[in-house]
Amino acid sequence: MTFTKKIRWITLASLPAIFIGAFFYWPLIRIFSHALGSEKIDEFGALLLSGSFHQIAWFTVWQAALSTVLTMLLALPVSYLMARYSFRGRRILQILITVPFVLPTVVVAGAFTALFERFGLDGGAFRLRHTVWALLAAHVFFNLAIAIRTVSSFWSGLDPRIEEQAKLLGATPGRIFRKVTFPRLVPALTAAASIVFLFCLTSFGVILLLSGPTRATIETEIWRQAVWRGDIAAASSLAVIQLITVLVMVFLMNFLQRRQSVIENRTNWVYEKPPRKFLAGNIVLLLVVVGLPIIVLLERSIAVGEGYSIQNFISLADRVALVPVSALTALKNSLFFAALAAIFASLLGGIASLVVVHGRRWISNLFDMSMMLPLGISAVVLGFGMLIALDTPPLDLRSSWILVPIAHALLGIPFVMRTVVPTLRRIDPSLRESAALLGASPRQVNRRIDFPIALRALSVGAAFAFAISIGEFGATSFLPRNPDRLTAPLVLFRLLGAPGEVLRGQAMALAVVLMTITALTVILVEGSFFNKGTTRSDF
Amino acid sequence: MQGSSSGPISLNVLTSKNTGELGPPCRAERVAVAIDFHGGATDPLEPELGNASGGREMKKNLFFITLLIFAITVTACGEEENRTITLLTHDSFWISDEVLQEFTDQTGTKVELQMAGDTGQLLASAILTASNPAADVIFGIDNTFLQRALDADIFSTYESPSLRHVPEEIQLDSKHRVTPIDFGDVCINYWIDSFDSDLPAPESLEDLIDPQYYGQLVVQNPETSSPGLAFLLATIAEYGEDWETWWAGLRDNGVTVTSGWEDAYEGEFVAGGGDHPLVVSYASSPPAEVIYSETPISSPPTGVLTDTCFRQIEFAGVVNGTKHQETSEALIDFMLSKKFQEDIPNSMLMFPASTDADLPKIFSDFAEVVENPYMLAPDYIEENRNDWTERWTEIVLR
DSSP: OOHHHHHHHHHHHHHHHHHHIIIIIHHHHHHHHHHOOGGGHHHHHHHHHOHHHHHHHHHHHHHHHHHHHHHHHHHHHHHHHHHHBOOTTHHHHHHHHHGGGGSOHHHHHHHHHHHHHHTTOSSSTTOOTTSHHHHHHHHHHHHHHHHHHHHHHHHHTSOTHHHHHHHHTTOOHHHHIIIIIHHHHHHHHHHHHHHHHHHHHTOOHHHHHHSOTTOOOHHHHHHIIIIISOOHHHHHHHHHHHHHHHHHHHHHHHHHHHHHOOOOOOOOOOOBOOOHHHHHHHHHHHIIIIIHHHHHHHHHHHEETTEEOSHHHHGGGSOOTTSSSOHHHHHHHHHHHHHHHHHHHHHHHHHHHHHHHHSOHHHHHHHHHHHHGGGGSOHHHHHHHHHHHSOSTTSOOTTOTTHHHHHHHHHHHHHHHHHHHHHHHTSOHHHHHHHHHTTOOHHHHIIIIIHHHHHHHHHHHHHHHHHHHHHOOHHHHTSOBOGGGOOHHHHHHHHTTSOOHHHHHHHHHHHHHHHHHHHHHHHHHHSTTTOSSOOOOOO | OOSOSOEEEEEEEEEEOOOOSSOSOOOEEEEEEEEEESSTTSOTTSOOTTOTTHHHHHHHHHHHHHHHHHHHHHHHTTOOOSSEEEEEEOTTOOOOHHHHHHHHHHHSOEEEEEEOSSHHHHHHHHHHTTTSOSOSEEEEEETTTHHHHHHTTOEEOOOOGGGGGSOGGGOOOTTOSSEEEEEEEEEEEEEGGGOOSSSOOOOSHHHHTSGGGTTOEEEEOTTTOHHHHHHHHHHHHHHGGGHHHHHHHHHHTTOEEESSHHIIIIIIBGGGTOSBSEEEEETTHHHHHHHTOSSOOSSOSEEEEEEEEEEEEEEEEEETTOSOHHHHHHHHHHHTSHHHHHHHHHHHSOEESOTTSOOOHHHHHHSOOOSSOBOOOHHHHHHHHHHHHHHHIIIIIO
16 A cells, blocks of 8 residues: 555545544543533442342333343244245335334334224223333334344355255254244344344333333433433443443444454345245234334324325425424425435545545444444433533534534434445455456556445435434434424424314324435335345344 | 426525614525536436446445435525514424514514424523523423523513513513413313213312212323323312322222323323213313314313313513524513413414403303412422422333
């Protein structure tokens, strides 16, 4: 590497580092040092020893673990279906699975509540409302997509001939799964499980809205301490504990991901038609877990009075006196922010991925881990951190709308990286070798092989960043904002915040529009243009 | 941009500096960032094998695009309108555009709104930024949190002449660090059709622990909800030391608790599709049911139990350390003006603090004006709030 090349490389690599340093680590350092001076160390210790903390910590870990196990159990059969069979409606199924992941929590909570009412599960012996079960169901609903995407894309790359040989040798299907398939799937399963666990560990709205007021997790406790009690010190102590837990998780995840980055055979295995019972079983499963809440939501959006109408959708353009902007304006804001967030995330995430793949080992590890952490930090703490850290020029951003796409990009970058890094890592070396043999220079190999593949992965990552930004509520709600720049999920929450059927109807219609945009994004990503079998997301 | 992406692009960003109170119009500084794109015309999707420098150019472009975005990021924050003051408030704040425009017409100063989330977030962010305030005026801290704001010393004193229209009993700070702007009453709402002569609607707090109303009431957790806290305070104002006994009775009478107003009213209450006919909400909720009804209705389907109300008063104050003291004071005066005050009911579903303001018809018709609401002194609330809510949690939730 020549000197100038090296300089350029370092400059490039420093961009994502500066971004995440300025907008994530600096605010965190500021809020922690503000809240946790040296005299607070004793309080910190007392907190760790207190009974109520143990209770909260135990519930946090327990619900996350159970949610993860349930999600993985449901994800297994669907992943198998997606990995091994081709059938009509496969793509619709894929979209259906992915949409929940980016739906705003408020909407999902509303849909679940409506669902419980519809089936009489809101009271009596089979009460689901305000129980742990409601919480678990919602976590499965949200996270099934990640689990299925990760596991099925890995599964489809595994050579099925090994299973076939085992079958010829007389092994039963159960035995084949236990002895042949499962061991090979372990890396993908553990990677998926750890990211689902991470999300459930730090989930906020679902806990608050669905599990009832008696159950607190570390995340909701941080919010209660900071916002309702004004005790930033207690909130920060809890946030530090959460951050350490997340750090350990990310470390573990990294370790597992590295282990699985073996090069798999990318031959496209001939798809066969699935057995009908298996297909039907999967579809019923998905309909119950994922479909029902969505159907209830659709129904609520068109229910007007005793009948149905599209009135709620038409009224999205009207401004309600209580809310600063119309739902339509909010949608435009959201689209704009999402586009910016996707650009930030894909550029910076793309660069960071290059660093992770090509950089020295320690730099690679450092980048990989530090870019993941925003997924695990309490939005309340980060929001307050930004407030006190970004208060001096040139970074006096406290009153700037740009904070919203920046915060969304922080959440999008890990997704971009989880898509681009594994794709770059598993570009088949034989492709490169053949190109080199045919006389292509290393640069040409880069341009003709690596670059187009990386670009496709980048587009997929960008689309995910876009979809995440569209539905993001938690982090946005803790950032200061200008009324003209309210995002759609914030307006949706405002609409649900006052009495009246019209407001509720508009909120539901807005939720459906958000869901549709998400679905369209997913269609674009999964569509033939991008999906040439070279991209895979690990999340 | 049409055609190709190559060629020089220059980005002109107008930044202006605010030069203070009533000074001359500020000097505009023109910052020109010229960015040159070389060779950006090559389509990255169809690379030409012969162009050996392509890969390098791409990286270069990527670098410059990122640089451009950073330039925008950094300069976007520098944009500031001439003569602007910032009003920091909570998410529920809204006032008609033409009302704020009138303030701009009168004073030549634009009001920029910043929303910080709910009341708790508003107060927490105001206290966190006290040493380098982001706003000139803060609106929306209510009497249940007032003392915390006063203790943190975030407001400076200002006694508005318009206070003569504001009743003494809602002017809670004798030093005038904060000025009352509006108020609302947190009361039990009931679904009218759920009650009849056989089972008349309850009237008092005492009725609510009567077994004939078993399982009918939804309240919010006072640790996570503002109306929930207000209702707890109402019971403390009524029963004093004995409030715990009353709540134990309510727990045994099957009370439902939610985290926030949204899931109580929109989830559990009949109006939102639930099956509980009694809910903690506001005295202004019935008119909202009329205004936002899908089919025109002549009277609200809900009513208010006027003997269960706690009065929430929202205050505005000039931020300690503002560079725009006079204009900020003018904004406080303006918020008490007839025009602003009369816009409050429809925009925020609250009652104007000024007796000078007339209520819109829908409010005078359907909103109950509560005669003797419960109230508690802000310092008394602040002193005991955490103990009360902790005790409440032990009694009701455990």
